[in-house]
Amino acid sequence: MVATTSQTVVVAGGSLAGHTVVAELARRGFAGDVVWVRGPEGTGPYSRPALSKELIQGKVTRDDIRLPAPEAYGLRLRVVDHAVCARLDPDDDRVLVTSAPGARGEPSDGDWIPFDALFVCTGTRARLPEAFAGLPNVHCLRTLADAERIRERLPGRPRTVVVGAGLVGSEIAASLRSCGLPVELVVQGRLPMDTVFGDDLGQFCLDRHHAHGVTTRLLTTVTGLSAAGPDGPVVLTFDDGGQTSADLVVLGLGAVTACEWLRGSGLDLSDGLGCDEALRTARPNVFAAGDVANWRHPVFGRRMRVEHWSNASAQARHAVESWWAGQEGREPPAFAEVPYFWSDQYGLKYQMVGHARGHDEVSVERTGADGHPFVTYFREGRVVAAAGVNAPRAVMRMKARIQSEGTTTQGAYAG
Amino acid sequence: MKVTVDRTLCDGNGVCMGIAPDVFDVDDDLTLHIADEIPDDPAIQAQVRQSITSCPVLALSLEE
Numbered sequence: 441m442v443a444t445t446s447q448t449v450v451v452a453g454g455s456l457a458g459h460t461v462v463a464e465l466a467r468r469g470f471a472g473d474v475v476w477v478r479g480p481e482g483t484g485p486y487s488r489p490a491l492s493k494e495l496i497q498g499k500v501t502r503d504d505i506r507l508p509a510p511e512a513y514g515l516r517l518r519v520v521d522h523a524v525c526a527r528l529d530p531d532d533d534r535v536l537v538t539s540a541p542g543a544r545g546e547p548s549d550g551d552w553i554p555f556d557a558l559f560v561c562t563g564t565r566a567r568l569p570e571a572f573a574g575l576p577n578v579h580c581l582r583t584l585a586d587a588e589r590i591r592e593r594l595p596g597r598p599r600t601v602v603v604g605a606g607l608v609g610s611e612i613a614a615s616l617r618s619c620g621l622p623v624e625l626v627v628q629g630r631l632p633m634d635t636v637f638g639d640d641l642g643q644f645c646l647d648r649h650h651a652h653g654v655t656t657r658l659l660t661t662v663t664g665l666s667a668a669g670p671d672g673p674v675v676l677t678f679d680d681g682g683q684t685s686a687d688l689v690v691l692g693l694g695a696v697t698a699c700e701w702l703r704g705s706g707l708d709l710s711d712g713l714g715c716d717e718a719l720r721t722a723r724p725n726v727f728a729a730g731d732v733a734n735w736r737h738p739v740f741g742r743r744m745r746v747e748h749w750s751n752a753s754a755q756a757r758h759a760v761e762s763w764w765a766g767q768e769g770r771e772p773p774a775f776a777e778v779p780y781f782w783s784d785q786y787g788l789k790y791q792m793v794g795h796a797r798g799h800d801e802v803s804v805e806r807t808g809a810d811g812h813p814f815v816t817y818f819r820e821g822r823v824v825a826a827a828g829v830n831a832p833r834a835v836m837r838m839k840a841r842i843q844s845e846g847t848t849t850q851g852a853y854a855g
Numbered sequence: 856m857k858v859t860v861d862r863t864l865c866d867g868n869g870v871c872m873g874i875a876p877d878v879f880d881v882d883d884d885l886t887l888h889i890a891d892e893i894p895d896d897p898a899i900q901a902q903v904r905q906s907i908t909s910c911p912v913l914a915l916s917l918e919e
Contacts, residue, residue: 460908463908487911487912489868489911490912505913507913508908508913749870749909749911750870750873750909753905753908753909754874754905754909780869780873782868782869782870784866784868789866789867789868791868791869793873808883830883831883832867832869832872832881832882832883832885833880833881833882833883836869836872836876836881839873840876
């Protein structure tokens, strides 16, 4: 390592990827300065998967899900809370750090901070159509504050409509139903989580919602929301002309990448922040990790972004390795980790490895005493993903197979 | 190197098993089993450290 104590690393983003970059720099004994710009929340990093699971159900509190403080690792670290990276200079290696919108204190023009390396870990935010923003009793679930606002409402047992049945929407519906709330789930597609899991597990997931008393509207899009006031119901109108009302609406409409601050920097922002296989952007000392990073996965031969926990921490470590390798004159390795996520619904553990998008064939087996579906996804004859319910061994066995088939046939199904 | 798990926290999500399959094994009842002997292999020991810091419920800890 040719790093000197005069180097400065800027880490943009205060969640798991940013946290892991800082921890990895500490682990490697980085002797320079680290400026960690953690965004508007001011909470410090926490375990986001718990929000839609244990936290909204009141099984854990914010103190239980806090990530360890890397300040303890002995880095020369400056933590900047309630602040964001607002611009990357297109010509110079420096970022403009300003107070976050809505932050207390005197507004300022911000400070330009020069860097030797920049790690972009600004992630995603909940997708919220403008017409749905700011309504009383209508919530997204992305941040700890969002989750705590929802949890505060539970004692009143509000009639709840969850809009969107992807991973997060489906999980929120299950968590709130498990707390005894009356829940209706609005599903844009034919089945919950079908864009992730396909038909077999999607049907299984729908059946579980019904078995636990959730009502569903399939193939339905919300076209309007109107709120009667802080104490009144929210009226939802649907594209089929239908209507319903709710005391509480939770929107699970997916996420959008938070990288508009990089506009004008010369970087590829076509879907998230574009990087090469080693997580380097078009600028040699700017790296990306986590939900925001769009890279070409060598195992699957295609570009992707992955919005899951394991990916954020693994990419963060890898991005630091890429920078480190470059400093030492080594060629940085490709990031080839096979994606993995899990979901908890009604006491069942859904798990998936791989990347099922574009699959052209599935095989469905039944596992365990309850005969849960176990799905293997193929693309052009090769295994690209596998998913199961309460079947961690079978799922994880497939991880190695996906990795090795993809690696041994690299490029065979590039797309 | 010895790893311990807080069973009141572990919910069998399998992140550790994905990183260090030679050491961590989650069975179909979602109970985590940890290998008695962690191999004296730097690559595996690095995986174990990653597993500890990657645990989303902070259930794992290391006794060196």
